[in-house]
Amino acid sequence: MTTTGIRSVGGALDRVDALEKVTGRARYAYENSPRELVYAFPVQATVAKGEIVHVGVDAVLKQPGVIAAIWHGNAPRLAPSDDDELAVLQSRRVAYRGQYIAVVVAETPEDAREAAGMLRVEYAAEDHDVDMRPDHPRMYRPDHVNPNFQSDTQRGDPDAALTTAPVVVDHTYSTPAEHNNPMEPHATVALWDGDGLTLFDSTQGASALRSVIAPLFGMPPAQVRVIAPYIGGGFGSKIEVHPHVVLAALAAKQVGRPVKLAVTRQQMFAITGYRTPTVQRVRLGAETDGRLIAVTHDAFEQTSILVEFAEPTAIVTRMMYAAPHRRTTHRLVRLNVPTPTWMRAPGEAPGMFALESAMDELAIACGVDPVELRVRNEPAKDPDTGLPFSSRNLVACLREGARRFGWAGRDPEPGARRVGRTLLGTGVAASTYPTYRAPSSARVRAEPDGRFTVSIAAADIGTGARTVLTQIAADALDAPAGLVHVEVGDSALPWAVLAGGSMGTGSWGTAVVRACEALVAELGRRGGDVPPGGVEAAADTSQEVRGQAEFARHAFGAQFAEVGVDADTGETRVHRLLGVFAAGRIINPKTARSQFVGGMTMGLSMALMEESVMDREFGDYLNHDFAQYHVAAHADVRDIEAFWLEEEDPHLNPMGSKGIGEIGTVGTAAAVANAVHHATGVRIRDLPIRLDKLVR
Template identity: 75%
Template structure:
């Protein structure tokens, strides 16, 4: 058991303002692209214009004659890298695996000269036939050994096929989600600077410790010779969690030209080689008794990856934990296409998977004539439906009940298409949410300074979530001091190693290390009579043993989202009039930053439901709408009324703070709640996102 810290708790749980807020609003906070080392040159990546084939020749000589051009690098003259990772083997092969893959880089004294040189660089290709379209019956679909986060690809219990054949009520439908791109506010950029055998990289990163290790391996040097600096990150949504090709390209280029190099991606380039959410094709089958109690669940998901690297999203995994049923099966299949490699995007797996499952649950509620909230309550499991593990805490039913009360669900007429306000059809819908409560090993150092100040050092990342602030609160409570006396340093690979800011596990992982370091420091200070030596006193804690030894529980956050939509009866234009979410996510450590995360997640889910869709051109093999003029995301006018609430949970099986992650659960059920509301408004069931007006007007 990991009992939450209770003694002296004063600040964790308070709505503390962001400690770096003033720096950000006044422009003092420096981001990666703001760094300006002496003798800086500018690099622009040159993308492939074919989807599959080989580079035959690059006209380097002509490029070097242009004013201001310092170098033009391609496979034929690039430094060699020590890697078997084809995704990161930049400029190491003539092969082109997808349209937009970096096949050259041009370096110039000014960004304008570099851009013009990259635009005019002549490259000869041999093109080959390509395949870029995902379909469920693709002949090359195969079963991967594992899916993202190490989950087994397939699971099963009982005899779901026989149970479905005998079930009185069956829902058997296919659901689809499109490719979607992360699009953080701050575009990706790298400044790489070699000093002898050492490399300094300024990079907006969700994982500076992991980036350092990867760069060291690729360039064949000890990790201590790589220094990654990333104090502020302007959003990521998963796209800045892994090492990406442009970072390798910048470091390789700086090594080649012997000067610091800045490589800043344009918004259009973010749609190619920084990851995206894979499109999915999902078949969900539910078999139930007439009262809605589930007999069988099957969830089969097909996704895509590149020919370079396998990434399989854990799309069907949430169906393993949500509802009780004696007969069940989940499967994942992946198709390797001539496309960029997909990667993490906010709530990978849970987000697209719960759209399908929660849409199917709504269809089952209608088929059984049972209220959608009550249907979910009737299928509440007593323990993990597949794992059999006890839940550390599970308050989904409480979230559904509280959400229904706050939303005004009681008395809802279940008939579709009967509510109107003038020409607008009105509908309401509900969906459940879940996300695992994860924790990974981490280290942290806490130093007591003469004069009563403390410095916490940890290679964590604040990607806009408020990590600095929450860690300040955690440390203040553990030390028995005020937040103003604590300084948190993060975003630097020279600090004690920390896991990625992803999987909603940052606070749980980093906070545990901070608490343990503070506890040890407090004990040493007490033993010394409270006296701080002139040179200060420093303690480092590592939580690897604690995390590995934690008890076996099914640890998840849960939530319920309710949506009210208005659909124009003539045009099909859909507006989300209200969104309301209630979540059970352990102990909320800062209500202000927590509400921001919940609302942000729900807003992103609204965007997913109605707008977001990366459209692949099968002829040329690239995404057509690769800018914010054509890839539509929710704007202020689309987000009219979003409310987030939570239930305080006391869960002693999580971490010293008793917290669960909150960064991702807000997006998980939102799209399904909106789609269910659209069906209630119109009688039209949309099973493939986004909900465009052409799908409603028939």
């Protein structure tokens, strides 16, 4: 190998997959069409609780093009699983409205959909319960909150401290159910070949999906292959294995032909996960100068009858600010609702809305500037674990953000600024997200022509994983990025952790660096000679990750918002959003800015628009399409800027990077709500911020 001296990490490399995407050569899950392909369309339950007593398949089977109608009475049997959501068509019981109870397979998608609509199902309906409220009699303390955090924690005596604190803020905040809506809906193509199963799927983790599907069908993982080279967004909804994947594989097994199943946008609101609604009580006790004495954060959430999923809503309060007395709790109720799952910045997004809104209320109660209040409560180490922070630059983000935003000289009086009918206000909130690294493996091959091929079963969900892994590999190989080709999105490649928790780049990048280092060493032993078949090296980071030193590892940021509220109608517009982040070494400033801005836009959407409305009579979400479930678009983002600080942290990974996919969402909703209060004097504690909450 020759030494180039060219460094790729830190440069604004264009997306390496851009040409494939803009020319249509990038093949997504639904675009795979094996020979003899047929189509499946699911049938969903129309009751929220009960039993199926009759399925009228005879008339459906007579319809043109119909090959099969599969239901619990004739479906192939699956192996038992800890996840009852995946026991598809295995029982006559109905746990929630919208649950898959049958599937029709036909020669064309039109025939399948029409026949599925004709399937008549009779139920013995039972009284359902979809009412999530803090005083629900079945609220309980889960053993843990996802993925493996303690449900409750306590330090000191917060109740006694709150009783004697000079200043106390005690309020309840709520966030509604929110549904992940990636651009590409979920889809699966299932193909059986002898004893082997191939799945073309839109998933955030090919390796993880394989490990779940294989035992359901009584197979070793080696007999299942999951192919997902391109994914059109996920936001966490494509982390878990959902019922449609099982249904496609089950249908293909039943009919003996490849089956294609596309989840409609409407069906996604029932079977591909969502963010649980939350009710959160936050109590802050402080000295008159704003220094915290006590913090408590109690979160109430829902999960399904089938699966326990506990959103880690209050965990962010455990480490955010210094206070000698502190408590966090989580309570959960099982209802006849779909199972909530991961949604971008799970826990932190709703939890920081409550905490950062309460911090704003404390700043007002103490007469302290909101930026200064947060600075005064900066901890020297993690208040929950006592561990040192690997790096923590929240104060620097707040100071730099205030400078860039023009925070100095802000009149703290609510409703003091008005232009015509528009009330103007500004708000601030902090952001944070943990920095994780999980074991992964990678393989790299030196080709005789001087090129390199890097293979890892990572997932690029549109964030630019291929691009940054190309840069990471290029630097580790001391080669130009143009000579590096990265293969991802296939469970046949070396095992890799899924794309989620902002841990993808840190985990995959570590494996890629170690494999490249091994290859460089092997080439050195060979004197640089590369035979016709190439030279390969591989690495597994399990031991390295398990042996890493103990630190509290987090990224931090500060969000600033300026809003305008129509004094007559209550219409709220976000005029400016500005975020400043400390996230270790930025691998690619172009893709990084995209992630920060995208996250902030999603936070704006959370603040003003996103809300899934439960119909208690029928037990279903009413607004299950884009006509009624609103998300922010370009017209809602008038002026949005993202900046980052230079941060060196040697305790993370070989790249010195922190994950950035989620932190942009955290704190944005609180910054907007705080700005709305500054503009109007009206404190909105229940998202989203609708007109009726402001016009009184």
